[in-house]
Amino acid sequence: MSGPRHGWAASWTASPQRPGAGFAPNWSQEGFAGQTLRQTVRLSIGGERLRIRLSHRYGTAPLRVAGLTLGAGAGGAAVEPGTLHEVTVNGRAAFTVPAGADLATDAVPLTAGALSRVTLSLYLAEPSGPATYHAQALTTTYRAEGDHRADLGGTGFAAASASWYFLSGVDVAPGPGDGIVVLGDSLTDGTGSTPGADRRFPDRLAERLAAAGRPRAVLNQGIGGNRVTVDSPWLGERATARFRRDVLEQPGVGTVLVLAGINDIALGGLDGNSPFPVLAPYPRVTAQEVVAGHLDMIRRARAAGLRTVGATLPPMRGSLFSTPEGEAARAAVNAWIRESGEYDAVADLARALGDALDPAHDSGDHLHPSDAGYLAMAEAVDLDRL
Incomplete structure (x- = not known):
C-alpha cells in the first residue's frame, strides 16, 4: 500500500x-x-x-x-x-x-x-x-x-x-509523498502508442502498481525529441535545465526515474540531414556528455531527498537514427547505467526489449515501441526497487 x-x-x-x-x-x-x-x-x-x-x-x-x-x-x-x-x-x-x-x-x-x-x-x-x-x-x-x-x-x-x-x-489531496516522476523524451511521452488509450510507459507502470495493491502517482514528464544536453526551441529545454521544474518542484514526489539520452546520441548522427526540421539543432554529443548530464540529475535529486532510478536506453537498431557510432554510444551509456552504481536502482529496459525491437514491440519505425512494447517496458521495472 x-x-x-x-x-x-x-x-x-x-x-x-x-x-x-x-x-x-x-x-x-x-x-x-x-x-x-x-x-x-x-x-x-x-x-x-x-x-x-x-x-x-x-x-x-x-x-x-x-x-x-x-x-x-x-x-x-x-x-x-x-x-x-x-x-x-x-x-x-x-x-x-x-x-x-x-x-x-x-x-x-x-x-x-x-x-x-x-x-x-x-x-x-x-x-x-x-x-x-x-x-x-x-x-x-x-x-x-x-x-x-x-x-x-x-x-x-x-x-x-x-x-x-x-x-x-x-493534484489530489490528501496524497502520499511517494510519487514517481518519469523524466524523458518520446519514449516516455508515448510516441507510437494508441492515441486516447493511455498506453504510454508511465500509464502502464501506474496500472501495474495499482494492480499490485500499491498505488503510487506516476508522472509523465516526457517531451518528444527532448535531450539531456541540448536545448531546442520546439522540443524543450534540455533535461538538466528543466529538472527543477519538472521533477523537484512537483508536489508529493519521492522517486525520479530517468529515461533520457537516446536523442542526444541519435540526432547528432544526422549531421543536419534530418527530414524533420523541428528536431534541430544537431550537435554531436558523446556518451561521456550524456553520462555527465545523468550525474548532474542524480546529484540534485539526492540533495532533494529523492530516490533515483536509471533506465537503460531502449534499442534503435534499424531506425532512421541508427549509426555505428550511435549504437556504440548507446551501449556505453547503458553499461554505465548498469555498472556504475550511481543510481539507487536500475530499470533495464534495453535488456527487456533486446538489441532491436521485435515486430510485436515495434510501432513501425524501429525506435518507438507499440502498445505491447510499452507494456514490456513497464513489466521490466522491479516495483520493489522503486
Missing part, C-alpha cells in the same frame, strides 16, 4: 513547451479568443479534493481566464452528470495568470479514484496570445466557439487537436 497521506500530491502532469509548429498541426501559436477548451486526463492516484495547475510560462501577456470547470470524464467531450464543479482561484471564478508564471487553483471537492478520468473546461473570452502547451498529448483536446464550460454533452466542441494547452498538472 502507499505511504501516509498528507497534503497535495501530483497525480497527472505534462511538461510545458514553447508554442511552435511541433510534429503535427496545433493551436499553440495562434492561441484562443472567445473559445472553450475541453481537455481530459487520466489520474494515476485518486483523492478527495483536486486542484488544477496551469502554465503560462511562455506567454507574452497576462492570460485572462473567464471561467473554469472540472468534472468526471464521460468519454469524448462529455462530462458525467452531477460531477461538474466551478473552479476558482482565491475564490474568484475569473482570474489572471501572469505571463511567464504558473498557477494552482483552489481545491475542488470532487472525489476521484485511481486511474479515473477528469475533464477540464477552460473558457478564454479574451485573446490569449500564443499558448504554452504540450505538443504530443496522444489524446484529443476539444474546442468550442463561445462559453461551453457548463455543457455536459460534447456537441458544441467541433474542433479537435492532439495537444494539451495551458494544463500542466492535476
Whole structure:
C-alpha cells in the first residue's frame, strides 16, 4: 500500500513547451479568443479534493481566464452528470495568470479514484496570445466557439487537436509523498502508442502498481525529441535545465526515474540531414556528455531527498537514427547505467526489449515501441526497487 497521506500530491502532469509548429498541426501559436477548451486526463492516484495547475510560462501577456470547470470524464467531450464543479482561484471564478508564471487553483471537492478520468473546461473570452502547451498529448483536446464550460454533452466542441494547452498538472489531496516522476523524451511521452488509450510507459507502470495493491502517482514528464544536453526551441529545454521544474518542484514526489539520452546520441548522427526540421539543432554529443548530464540529475535529486532510478536506453537498431557510432554510444551509456552504481536502482529496459525491437514491440519505425512494447517496458521495472 502507499505511504501516509498528507497534503497535495501530483497525480497527472505534462511538461510545458514553447508554442511552435511541433510534429503535427496545433493551436499553440495562434492561441484562443472567445473559445472553450475541453481537455481530459487520466489520474494515476485518486483523492478527495483536486486542484488544477496551469502554465503560462511562455506567454507574452497576462492570460485572462473567464471561467473554469472540472468534472468526471464521460468519454469524448462529455462530462458525467452531477460531477461538474466551478473552479476558482482565491475564490474568484475569473482570474489572471501572469505571463511567464504558473498557477494552482483552489481545491475542488470532487472525489476521484485511481486511474479515473477528469475533464477540464477552460473558457478564454479574451485573446490569449500564443499558448504554452504540450505538443504530443496522444489524446484529443476539444474546442468550442463561445462559453461551453457548463455543457455536459460534447456537441458544441467541433474542433479537435492532439495537444494539451495551458494544463500542466492535476493534484489530489490528501496524497502520499511517494510519487514517481518519469523524466524523458518520446519514449516516455508515448510516441507510437494508441492515441486516447493511455498506453504510454508511465500509464502502464501506474496500472501495474495499482494492480499490485500499491498505488503510487506516476508522472509523465516526457517531451518528444527532448535531450539531456541540448536545448531546442520546439522540443524543450534540455533535461538538466528543466529538472527543477519538472521533477523537484512537483508536489508529493519521492522517486525520479530517468529515461533520457537516446536523442542526444541519435540526432547528432544526422549531421543536419534530418527530414524533420523541428528536431534541430544537431550537435554531436558523446556518451561521456550524456553520462555527465545523468550525474548532474542524480546529484540534485539526492540533495532533494529523492530516490533515483536509471533506465537503460531502449534499442534503435534499424531506425532512421541508427549509426555505428550511435549504437556504440548507446551501449556505453547503458553499461554505465548498469555498472556504475550511481543510481539507487536500475530499470533495464534495453535488456527487456533486446538489441532491436521485435515486430510485436515495434510501432513501425524501429525506435518507438507499440502498445505491447510499452507494456514490456513497464513489466521490466522491479516495483520493489522503486
